Amino acid sequence: MSLFEIRNASVRPGGATVLGNVSAQMTAGEIVTIVGPNGSGKSTLLRVLIGSLRPTRGPVIRRRGLRIGYVPQHLRIAPTLPMTVARLLRLRRSVGGQFRRVILARALLAQPRLLGLDEPAQGLDQPGTAAFQKQIGEVRDRTGCGILMVSHDRHMVMSASERVLCLNGHICCQGAPQKVASAPDCRALFGAGTQGTMALCTHHHDRTHAPAGPGQKAADQ
Numbered sequence: 405m406s407l408f409e410i411r412n413a414s415v416r417p418g419g420a421t422v423l424g425n426v427s428a429q430m431t432a433g434e435i436v437t438i439v440g441p442n443g444s445g446k447s448t449l450l451r452v453l454i455g456s457l458r459p460t461r462g463p464v465i466r467r468r469g470l471r472i473g474y475v476p477q478h479l480r481i482a483p484t485l486p487m488t489v490a491r492l493l494r495l496r497r498s499v500g501g502q503f504r505r506v507i508l509a510r511a512l513l514a515q516p517r518l519l520g521l522d523e524p525a526q527g528l529d530q531p532g533t534a535a536f537q538k539q540i541g542e543v544r545d546r547t548g549c550g551i552l553m554v555s556h557d558r559h560m561v562m563s564a565s566e567r568v569l570c571l572n573g574h575i576c577c578q579g580a581p582q583k584v585a586s587a588p589d590c591r592a593l594f595g596a597g598t599q600g601t602m603a604l605c606t607h608h609h610d611r612t613h614a615p616a617g618p619g620q621k622a623a624d625q
């Protein structure tokens with residue numbers, strides 16, 4: 405059985421469509437990455453799938469009793485935490501990668517069956533990214549949990565994922581990263597400036613893409 409399934413879900417905070425008619429599912433032990441341009445709704449979709457945001461329309465069905473761990477894109481330290489500002493800054497600066505690993509370890513304490521990671525490689529250098537990527541694979545192999553990530557990092561996408569969801573307000577296409585990486589279609593979506601580094605979609609696009617960007621309406625299907 406799937407860990408979750410959403411069918412034709414839409415998210416319209418304040419009336420503007422951020423996600424339109426999105427359907428997705430994921431099975432246990434899968435590593436899936438959501439990619440897309442800035443503002444294409446990746447974090448929003450992740451939040452819908454892990455249950456921290458209710459879609460405006462469409463059912464979200466989760467496996468009964470599904471334990472979910474989540475590492476958000478922006479880490480907020482509670483202002484009430486007894487820590488000096490100097491110590492906090494030192495922590496963030498000196499151990500950016502380790503800090504992320506600690507947050508991941510904390511998310512794993514609850515032994516989640518689904519782990520949502522929003523930009524887990526953010527702030528990591530290449531060795532840090534490679535180590536993190538290895539850790540993610542080990543976590544999956546050890547626990548069998550499904551891992552759902554949002555990432556802009558090509559190495560994370562290409563090496564760590566088994567399936568890629570390409571998003572631009574709706575799911576444009578999905579598939580194995582190595583299968584979709586060479587597709588020319590997606591260059592238009594990600595822009596020529598990427599020189600194809602994020603050209604991750606090979607599937608036929610059944611609609612033209614509106615330019616993506618913050619504040620712009622996504623195509624609602």
Ligand SMILES: Nc1ncnc2c1ncn2[C@@H]1O[C@H](COP(=O)(O)OP(=O)(O)OP(=O)(O)O)[C@@H](O)[C@H]1O
Binds near residue numbers: 418441
């Ligand atoms: N609660 C909200 N109310 C209004 N607009 C929202 C809300 N949440 C998200 N948005 C808008 O939806 C769009 C998608 O946001 P989201 O953070 O999901 O995109 P993203 O693909 O993760 O972006 P990035 O790559 O920059 O992190 C943005 O234009 C954002 O401003």
